[in-house]
Amino acid sequence: MGLSGLRVNPEQAPAFMLGGRGVDSTGRFTSSPLELPTASKAHFLQPTRIAATPNGYLVVGLETYADYSLRRTSGNLVTTDLSKASKAIIYESSFSEHAFAADAAWEGKTGYTLFGRRVNDSKTSGYFRKINAAGKPAAAAKKFPPNKAPNTCNYRIIPLTGTGWFATTWYDYSQELMYLQILSSKGTFMGSPVPISENAYRILDDVVDMAWDAASQRILVAYAEYAAAPSTPEDIWVAIFSLE
Amino acid sequence: MKKIFVICWCVISLSAIASAQTLVTRSVVSDQKGKDYAPNIVPTSDGQWAVFWARDKGSENVMIRGRGLQSDGTILTGIRNLIGATLYRQTTFGGASLGKGQIVVGGTRESDRQIVTRVYDSKLIAKANLVATGQTGFNTTFAPCASGVLLAWTDAIGAHIAPLDPFADAKPRLSRRGREATLLYSAP
Numbered sequence: 001m002g003l004s005g006l007r008v009n010p011e012q013a014p015a016f017m018l019g020g021r022g023v024d025s026t027g028r029f030t031s032s033p034l035e036l037p038t039a040s041k042a043h044f045l046q047p048t049r050i051a052a053t054p055n056g057y058l059v060v061g062l063e064t065y066a067d068y069s070l071r072r073t074s075g076n077l078v079t080t081d082l083s084k085a086s087k088a089i090i091y092e093s094s095f096s097e098h099a100f101a102a103d104a105a106w107e108g109k110t111g112y113t114l115f116g117r118r119v120n121d122s123k124t125s126g127y128f129r130k131i132n133a134a135g136k137p138a139a140a141a142k143k144f145p146p147n148k149a150p151n152t153c154n155y156r157i158i159p160l161t162g163t164g165w166f167a168t169t170w171y172d173y174s175q176e177l178m179y180l181q182i183l184s185s186k187g188t189f190m191g192s193p194v195p196i197s198e199n200a201y202r203i204l205d206d207v208v209d210m211a212w213d214a215a216s217q218r219i220l221v222a223y224a225e226y227a228a229a230p231s232t233p234e235d236i237w238v239a240i241f242s243l244e
Numbered sequence: 245m246k247k248i249f250v251i252c253w254c255v256i257s258l259s260a261i262a263s264a265q266t267l268v269t270r271s272v273v274s275d276q277k278g279k280d281y282a283p284n285i286v287p288t289s290d291g292q293w294a295v296f297w298a299r300d301k302g303s304e305n306v307m308i309r310g311r312g313l314q315s316d317g318t319i320l321t322g323i324r325n326l327i328g329a330t331l332y333r334q335t336t337f338g339g340a341s342l343g344k345g346q347i348v349v350g351g352t353r354e355s356d357r358q359i360v361t362r363v364y365d366s367k368l369i370a371k372a373n374l375v376a377t378g379q380t381g382f383n384t385t386f387a388p389c390a391s392g393v394l395l396a397w398t399d400a401i402g403a404h405i406a407p408l409d410p411f412a413d414a415k416p417r418l419s420r421r422g423r424e425a426t427l428l429y430s431a432p
Binding site for chain 2: 034035036037038045049050057059061076078085180182190191194197198208209211213220222223224227233234235238240241242243
């Protein structure tokens with residue numbers, strides 16, 4: 001999903017020339033946008049996030065079989081001029097029936113990717129993994145979330161530009177709450193997880209987005225939740241957190 | 245003495261870290277009259293943000309709605325209908341900052357599964373016509389870059405990435421010679 005929100009500061013993003021690959025004189029895409037290769041011709045990639053790194057744009061997503069039966073987390077690094085995409089970078093080697101949308105972010109000299117999959121109805125395996133500027137794994141995957149809650153999903157990460165830190169979120173099925181926690185560049189989670197929403201009504205799947213306001217040192221989190229349990233109209237909320 | 249200093253320093257540090265993120269405010273931004281989900285939040289200009297989300301229309305269709313707010317939570321605009329086309333909900337939609345107070349919002353159009361985008365200012369007023377990219381696809385993922393916006397998506401043969409000119413529009417444009425109106429772009 002959407003993924004989106006403030007993943008790249010436009011003023012800090014690598015430059016490329018519009019009018020180069022992918023855009024014709026009318027502003028439409030040409031017929032040959034850059035293809036993102038997967039490890040096998042039998043797979044294709046569902047992008048979930050584009051993160052800027054010093055070496056280009058890292059597109060992370062779920063590499064899936066053509067029938068969507070199995071998925072795993074992978075990505076491609078695209079050069080800043082969009083002239084070339086790397087081969088598939090595999091973050092988790094095993095395919096799963098239920099893999100969650102992957103996320104990635106780069107801040108300062110460090111990058112991380114978050115990903116995970118459902119093991120069974122009461123257990124998930126979530127991970128965070130340090131990456132290098134080429135988007136490749138720079139260390140072994142570590143368990144995520146840091147409190148090792150066994151039933152989580154919808155992992156998100158954004159850079160807190162200028163701090164060297166990252167903001168991460170995850171949804172805890174058992175608590176029916178989304179949590180926020182800060183990750184340092186050294187891979188250390190700081191403080192305790194903070195609930196994002198006030199109510200323990202279920203926050204909808206894959207629906208949290210985050211943004212960072214460097215001037216006010218605030219994290220904005222947009223999310224959707226049921227107004228009351230069960231299934232009354234679903235409302236959009238924004239929670240604002242300060243970084244102290 | 246040194247040990248006591250180190251212990252005190254550690255306690256103070258841990259205390260500071262423990263309050264690393266503190267809730268400032270929390271408020272509902274949708275009209276609470278329907279099924280709204282999948283919010284996105286992107287910066288429009290200094291200290292101002294656009295939140296936009298899907299309003300369920302049934303039958304796998306959604307409309308995109310949004311509003312502007314400040315980083316202290318102050319609401320800047322009423323709820324606006326964005327894009328102007330019904331989107332296919334079984335896909336992602338999104339957006340990105342263009343800088344200079346503008347954003348682009350886009351997704352897969354329900355009628356023809358074509359990826360469409362539109363530019364808005366910080367008050368969520370449209371600044372360009374709807375752009376149909378000429379590509380059909382899903383998993384639309386946006387990211388800003390120095391010269392515009394990047395769009396990654398999936399179609400029947402795999403995933404792709406391309407830069408998007410979000411100001412291209414469907415208006416008829418005169419050819420340079422001006423002898424006759426030439427429609428340089430028309431949605432398929």
